[in-house]
Amino acid sequence: MAQINPSILSADFARLAEEAQAVEGADWLHVDVMDNHFVPNLTLGVPVVESLSRATDTPLDCHLMIENPDRWAPQYVEAGAGSVTFHAEAAAAPVRLAREIRAKGARAAMALKPATPIEPYEDLLPELDMLLVMTVEPGFGGQAFLDIMLPKIRRTRELINKHGLELWLQVDGGVSASTIERCAEAGADVFVAGSAVYGAEDPAQAVRTLREQADRTIASAPWACDH
Ligand SMILES: O=C(CO)[C@@H](O)[C@H](O)COP(=O)(O)O
Numbered sequence: 001m002a003q004i005n006p007s008i009l010s011a012d013f014a015r016l017a018e019e020a021q022a023v024e025g026a027d028w029l030h031v032d033v034m035d036n037h038f039v040p041n042l043t044l045g046v047p048v049v050e051s052l053s054r055a056t057d058t059p060l061d062c063h064l065m066i067e068n069p070d071r072w073a074p075q076y077v078e079a080g081a082g083s084v085t086f087h088a089e090a091a092a093a094p095v096r097l098a099r100e101i102r103a104k105g106a107r108a109a110m111a112l113k114p115a116t117p118i119e120p121y122e123d124l125l126p127e128l129d130m131l132l133v134m135t136v137e138p139g140f141g142g143q144a145f146l147d148i149m150l151p152k153i154r155r156t157r158e159l160i161n162k163h164g165l166e167l168w169l170q171v172d173g174g175v176s177a178s179t180i181e182r183c184a185e186a187g188a189d190v191f192v193a194g195s196a197v198y199g200a201e202d203p204a205q206a207v208r209t210l211r212e213q214a215d216r217t218i219a220s221a222p223w224a225c226d227h
Contacts, residue, residue, distance in 0.1 A: 002184065002214030003027035004207045005061050007172070007194035008052075009043065009141040016048070017055035023197060026207045028061035028083065030172070030192045032141075033076070035066040038090055039139035046072075046079045053080025063111065063172065063192075065138045066090065070097050077104040085109035085132050085170075088116055098127040109170070113138060114146055118156045125165055130190065131156055135183070136173025141194040145174025150186045157187025157223045180210055184217035 007030040011019035020029055031049060036042040053060055059082035064073060069086035070093055076084050084101050088110050091097050098108035109130035112118060114137060125131065133153050136143040153171060160167045171183045172192035180191055191214055193206075200206035218224045 001189075002211050002218055003168070003190045004197075004211045004214070005030040005170075005190060005192045006197040006203065006207060007032055007141060007192050008198075010194035010198035013044075016052060019198070020052055020056040020058065022203045023207055024056065024058055025204050026058055026197075027190075029056060029058045030194075031060050031062045031081070033062055033064045033066055034139065037067045038087065039065045041065075041139045046075050049076055049079040049081060059083070061085070061109075061192075063132070064090075068092075073097055074100055074104055077101055077106040081106055083107040083109055083130065085111050085130065087111045087113065087138075088121060089113055094121075094124060095127050098124075102129070109168075111138075111172075112152075114149060118152060118159065122159055125159060125163060125167055128167055130168040130170050131160075132170040132172055133188070134173055135171050135175065135179075138173070143174055145176070145179040147182070150182060153183060153186040153188055154223075160187075161223060175210075177210065177213060180214050181217045184214045185221055187221070187223045189214075189218060 005028040006023040009032040034041045034043040061083045062081040063085045101108035107129035111132035135149045170190035171188040175193045176196035
């Protein structure tokens, strides 16, 4: 079944608790942590994640777009994140880091920027609970979906199924009513949506509509039937 994770990057940061509560019913709340070094934008850190985890019952999916995730990721688990994603391009020791995140009790995920291929990471997949294929260059919400990422989503799904892994495949960037079906058809099952959710008149309804669209596509997708 598809999971929809609203990205709070598109929310009103002055009302984060209310904005988190506005999407209760979503599977996870996607929290974009940016340090102005790994990406050219600055958002929030550990204290805000700690407060958010008290403000909502929705589990937190923290996406660390930061340098040195080896040092910081464990602190996000301690702050209450249920899933922590680090970037392959930034981690010094991704296997050790994934094991540490899991040992602390959270799901471990790794993200790939658009120009980073999946193939060098095939052997690492069993160490992960989720793989994130970025469908925009990380750093900002509201960018156009990169269609050229669809083959990478397909190849990642093939590797997951080839190894029989229970690994979630997340996409993030430009996911909306007009792109979610292409992502689901290619093999994604976890969808981050910022502007498509928080830009909607009724964010909770937008989550439900996106989930229905993705579920319908996955139900008839060859990758899901063969799995
Ligand atoms: O990580 C990022 C951007 O770097 C994303 O989570 C965006 O925040 C998604 O926003 P939309 O593209 O859905 O508006």
